[in-house]
Amino acid sequence: MTEYFHSNNFVLYKGDCIKVLQGLSENSIDMIFADPPYFLSNGSFTCRSGKRASVKKGDWDLGQGSIKNLEFHIEWLKECKRVLKDNGTIWVSGTYHSIYQCGVALEINGYHFLNDIIWFKPNAAPNLSCRFFTASHETLIWARKDKKGKHTFNYNLMKNGKWKEDSLKKDGTQMRSVWSIGTPKPSEKLFGKHPTQKPLDLLKRIILASTNEGYTVLDPFAGSSTTGIAAVINGRKFIGIDTEEKYLDLSVKRYKGLVLEDNEDKTLNRSHYKSFGQQYLLEKSGKYRVNKRKK
Numbered sequence: 081m082t083e084y085f086h087s088n089n090f091v092l093y094k095g096d097c098i099k100v101l102q103g104l105s106e107n108s109i110d111m112i113f114a115d116p117p118y119f120l121s122n123g124s125f126t127c128r129s130g131k132r133a134s135v136k137k138g139d140w141d142l143g144q145g146s147i148k149n150l151e152f153h154i155e156w157l158k159e160c161k162r163v164l165k166d167n168g169t170i171w172v173s174g175t176y177h178s179i180y181q182c183g184v185a186l187e188i189n190g191y192h193f194l195n196d197i198i199w200f201k202p203n204a205a206p207n208l209s210c211r212f213f214t215a216s217h218e219t220l221i222w223a224r225k226d227k228k229g230k231h232t233f234n235y236n237l238m239k240n241g242k243w244k245e246d247s248l249k250k251d252g253t254q255m256r257s258v259w260s261i262g263t264p265k266p267s268e269k270l271f272g273k274h275p276t277q278k279p280l281d282l283l284k285r286i287i288l289a290s291t292n293e294g295y296t297v298l299d300p301f302a303g304s305s306t307t308g309i310a311a312v313i314n315g316r317k318f319i320g321i322d323t324e325e326k327y328l329d330l331s332v333k334r335y336k337g338l339v340l341e342d343n344e345d346k347t348l349n350r351s352h353y354k355s356f357g358q359q360y361l362l363e364k365s366g367k368y369r370v371n372k373r374k375k
Contacts, residue, residue: 089312105163107164109165111232111291114172154189161190161225167226168229192223193222195257237288264278274303278306280310297319301322303327307320
């Protein structure tokens with residue numbers, strides 16, 4: 081199995097995620113974040129930058145009917161469970177179009193549910209038809225590979241961290257299961273964008289909550305690799321898989337824009353660093369410094 085890109089702790093593979101997962105070692109991954117196709121590219125429309133736009137994201141988002149879609153979710157989640165370590169966990173993101181099927185597929189594969197998280201988008205796009213409530217959230221399912229496993233949960237950081245991006249999180253209180261996090265900032269799309277791109281703040285929280293430094297994080301539907309960027313910034317290893325070469329190339333650009341020097345300090349690009357926020361999270365490990373570019 082040939083790597084599409086490999087630099088330090090950031091690895092990308094091009095191909096069908098099921099086939100690539102089958103080539104990875106059993107019990108080798110600490111945490112998986114997956115944002116599988118929602119199968120929404122069916123001719124309907126949405127609002128983008130205040131204008132009506134088609135929701136077709138690509139051929140990869142074309143559904144084949146409820147049964148085939150469910151079978152797909154069962155299969156990729158089966159392979160994810162094989163590569164997860166015994167104490168490993170998986171996060172699956174989706175809207176009502178897909179998340180219920182993913183929940184059934186997780187249960188069929190014997191995962192143990194830990195939480196469902198509501199990601200509330202305070203700046204969600206309006207509903208143009210005016211015939212439904214405005215869709216302003218996505219659901220995240222967090223599950224463990226095995227019911228008897230002992231998963232990682234960094235409770236104190238979730239409770240006592242400074243989560244300034246979330247208006248619902250009060251300092252010194254337990255992290256609840258409704259998170260208010262905006263959609264990706266313009267700075268996160270500096271090199272291009274993916275149609276289902278997730279915000280860095282969301283992936284940062286997921287990674288810091290459920291992994292420790294040095295853990296290996298995998299994303300079977302990597303897209304523009306927001307998961308990978310959040311992982312390497314916080315001292316984790318990343319493996320990403322995607323079928324689309326243009327998004328893998330975008331991932332490489334984002335990574336190269338982040339890591340300016342291939343050295344032990346892992347010097348970070350200041351613009352990305354600032355857009356990611358929360359300086360103490362980077363300084364906590366003592367492994368990162370900000371590079372001040374010469375004007």
